[in-house]
Amino acid sequence: MSIASLILDAPTDTPLGRGIKYIGIGKYGSKPLPPDLLAECRAALLNPDTHPLQRGAFLGALIAKGPTPEERTLEDVIGKGAFSHPTFFINKVCPDLPVRLHPIATKLVRGHNLQVSEAHQLGDYLFGQGDCETFRGLAVSIMRVRHESNEEYHGLMKAAESTFSPGFGPISCADRPLVQLAEPFDGVENSYLITPLLAQFFQKRGYGAVSVVGRSGGPKFTLNALDLYMHMGCQFLQSNHELDTPLEQYGWVLDQKALSSALNRWVDRRRIAIKRPFLATLEKVLNPCHARILVTSVFHITYQMKMAELAMLAGFDAAIVLKRGLEGSLAPSTSRASGILCAVRTPRGHLFYQHFEGDSPAFASFRTDVDTQYEQPSATDNAKLVKQFLNVGYTSNDDFDNRVRFAHALYGRGLEWIEDQLR
Numbered sequence: 001m002s003i004a005s006l007i008l009d010a011p012t013d014t015p016l017g018r019g020i021k022y023i024g025i026g027k028y029g030s031k032p033l034p035p036d037l038l039a040e041c042r043a044a045l046l047n048p049d050t051h052p053l054q055r056g057a058f059l060g061a062l063i064a065k066g067p068t069p070e071e072r073t074l075e076d077v078i079g080k081g082a083f084s085h086p087t088f089f090i091n092k093v094c095p096d097l098p099v100r101l102h103p104i105a106t107k108l109v110r111g112h113n114l115q116v117s118e119a120h121q122l123g124d125y126l127f128g129q130g131d132c133e134t135f136r137g138l139a140v141s142i143m144r145v146r147h148e149s150n151e152e153y154h155g156l157m158k159a160a161e162s163t164f165s166p167g168f169g170p171i172s173c174a175d176r177p178l179v180q181l182a183e184p185f186d187g188v189e190n191s192y193l194i195t196p197l198l199a200q201f202f203q204k205r206g207y208g209a210v211s212v213v214g215r216s217g218g219p220k221f222t223l224n225a226l227d228l229y230m231h232m233g234c235q236f237l238q239s240n241h242e243l244d245t246p247l248e249q250y251g252w253v254l255d256q257k258a259l260s261s262a263l264n265r266w267v268d269r270r271r272i273a274i275k276r277p278f279l280a281t282l283e284k285v286l287n288p289c290h291a292r293i294l295v296t297s298v299f300h301i302t303y304q305m306k307m308a309e310l311a312m313l314a315g316f317d318a319a320i321v322l323k324r325g326l327e328g329s330l331a332p333s334t335s336r337a338s339g340i341l342c343a344v345r346t347p348r349g350h351l352f353y354q355h356f357e358g359d360s361p362a363f364a365s366f367r368t369d370v371d372t373q374y375e376q377p378s379a380t381d382n383a384k385l386v387k388q389f390l391n392v393g394y395t396s397n398d399d400f401d402n403r404v405r406f407a408h409a410l411y412g413r414g415l416e417w418i419e420d421q422l423r
Helices: 003-009 015-023 035-046 052-065 071-078 086-093 099-109 116-126 133-146 150-161 195-204 225-231 240-244 261-273 279-285 301-313 361-366 379-392 398-422
Strands: 178-182 208-213 252-255 293-298 318-323 339-345 351-357
Touching: 015 035, 015 052, 035 052, 035 071, 052 071, 052 086, 052 133, 052 261, 071 086, 086 099, 086 133, 099 116, 099 133, 116 133, 116 150, 133 261, 150 279, 150 301, 178 195, 178 279, 195 208, 195 225, 195 379, 195 398, 208 225, 225 379, 261 279, 279 293, 279 301, 293 301, 293 398, 301 318, 301 339, 301 351, 318 398, 339 398, 351 398, 361 398, 379 398
Parallel strands: 178 208, 178 293, 208 252, 293 318
Antiparallel strands: 318 339, 339 351
């Protein structure tokens, strides 16, 4: 199989793909490349057919991790001393990068964080049509491995907002406060999603619910919220002007493809770059419909507070961030220590935070010894369960029903606290 075919069909099977998986782990836990994989990556860097985005993502992860003496021998492919001289490195690796971006590229290679304005400029290039795919892979990989700062997210957020379709402008036509529901777009592989039932819950509490969805950029591709809503036969939101028509049951659904063609293009880039770049976080907190409350989730508990902070930057007045949901989704675990962080920005500009733990006595009746796993859950089966619960309040699946009721109780407690703070 050729490199081109591997990139399209199995990007993780290329030498650089396997290298990215090995070293693009994060600030902690990255390991040196094994000698045999190092040799394969050297050959791939020399191969003109290697995808430039993967080339950049690999080198970015290596730079951010810090190359070992053995890995520094890859300088033979780039240029002697390249890893020690950022400007030289950029000129060799990204010869077609516009000169205006060289200071930002050099700063990233040196390990420095970007200011908001610099991140905005970088984002404009990332979302644009410039030729240098190597730099796109390099930049997002460096930021991902060392973790993006809030300032960088803020600048990238501004750049993303400038790509929104005209229908998602600064005016909202909603006749009531909106709640935006957003979970990882790569979805789940061993559980069912309950997103429409959460949307219905918030609608019954007097809010309009907007679920943001999109194609999966990986690493999971089995079932996500877009698949579920498509199998439920929903109509997707095309403009904020449609928010003046209240929808029953589970509110509106916004597909990323309708929101921004630039964001949608990045789904394919993310599959090639393999590791989840800034958009895996950012796409959940973008606020195109001007919602008041964000309901989202995190896989890594350390990101729970960051998600709340980013929600405030995006214009939300409040956020509910679930930890330890099933596979990172909005469905809480009934056996592990799930819980929510609630954050509020008051009318006077003050920020308040409150945790509600799922293992507290108030939720004891929902607790189980294990979370039921479903092998290769289908969107069809998931949609049937959701429709049954929407219509009659229960299904034939006791585990599913218990999880939905637990979620209603947990999110309801958080919503009550938020409403008290915003009064």
